[in-house]
Amino acid sequence: MIYLSNAFSLQMSGGNTTSTEPVGVEEVRRECVTHTRPSYNDEGGSALTAKSIVGHADIAKIISGLLNCTVPVNRQSVCMEFGDVLYVGQYVGPRLPEGCTTIPEGAKIEWYKVLCGETPAKGKENLAAAILRQQDDQKRKWNILGIAPERASEFLQNEDSAFCGFGDEKGRDAIAKELGVSRKILDMLL
Numbered sequence: 309m310i311y312l313s314n315a316f317s318l319q320m321s322g323g324n325t326t327s328t329e330p331v332g333v334e335e336v337r338r339e340c341v342t343h344t345r346p347s348y349n350d351e352g353g354s355a356l357t358a359k360s361i362v363g364h365a366d367i368a369k370i371i372s373g374l375l376n377c378t379v380p381v382n383r384q385s386v387c388m389e390f391g392d393v394l395y396v397g398q399y400v401g402p403r404l405p406e407g408c409t410t411i412p413e414g415a416k417i418e419w420y421k422v423l424c425g426e427t428p429a430k431g432k433e434n435l436a437a438a439i440l441r442q443q444d445d446q447k448r449k450w451n452i453l454g455i456a457p458e459r460a461s462e463f464l465q466n467e468d469s470a471f472c473g474f475g476d477e478k479g480r481d482a483i484a485k486e487l488g489v490s491r492k493i494l495d496m497l498l
Contacts, residue, residue: 311386311394312340312358312379314367316422320394322387325425333374336395336419341377358395361386369409371397374417388424396420454487 316328340358354377362368363383372379374397388394401415411417484491 309389309392310339310358311361311388311392312336312356312371313361313394313396314364314371314399316394316396316398316420320386320388321424322389324388324390326388327423327425329421329423331395331419331421333417333419335421336397337375339393340395341375356380362397364399366404366406366408367397367399370399370411370417373410388422390424392424394422394424396422 340356341354342357354375356375356377356379360368360380360382361384362371362379362381365381368379368381397417397419399415400418401412404412404415481491
């Protein structure tokens with residue numbers, strides 16, 4: 309879901325992780341507004357495709373002018389879900405005079421994109437899965453070399469000793485020969 313708002317509250321993240329980045333009004337127009345071509349019975353125009361959760365009437369009027377489409381006022385609380393995007397047009401400046409439809413002098417709208425990511429628990433599950441995959445990859449490497457994974461640290465100590473003892477890398481050449489693999493394969497696996 310794509311939302312358009314004038315503010316972002318931490319409770320909107322719904323316990324998920326979020327990332328925020330500044331964006332330009334052009335991106336907001338591109339992602340939140342659709343432009344229709346004129347047909348024989350209308351003039352065409354622009355329509356908001358994002359769900360408005362703009363809660364301030366005067367800010368909604370100002371944003372409408374900036375996006376060239378009607379942005380309805382909608383004081384609704386939302387709880388973002390994974391993959392949702394929230395575009396925030398944050399007013400920065402002096403208090404708005406009531407009924408204002410344009411940005412007063414010395415004020416501006418700063419635009420931000422808030423991306424909703426995974427819940428921290430889901431992120432930990434994904435991290436755990438990635439670690440297990442990495443461990444499986446290491447086991448496959450040792451199997452290719454014909455070394456039991458539980459002997460890997462002993463092998464690496466010996467390999468380091470052999471390598472460090474010979475500046476011309478004869479240590480690794482000897483290990484590759486002993487294992488029956490090419491030096492290129494040994495170097496790739498280590």
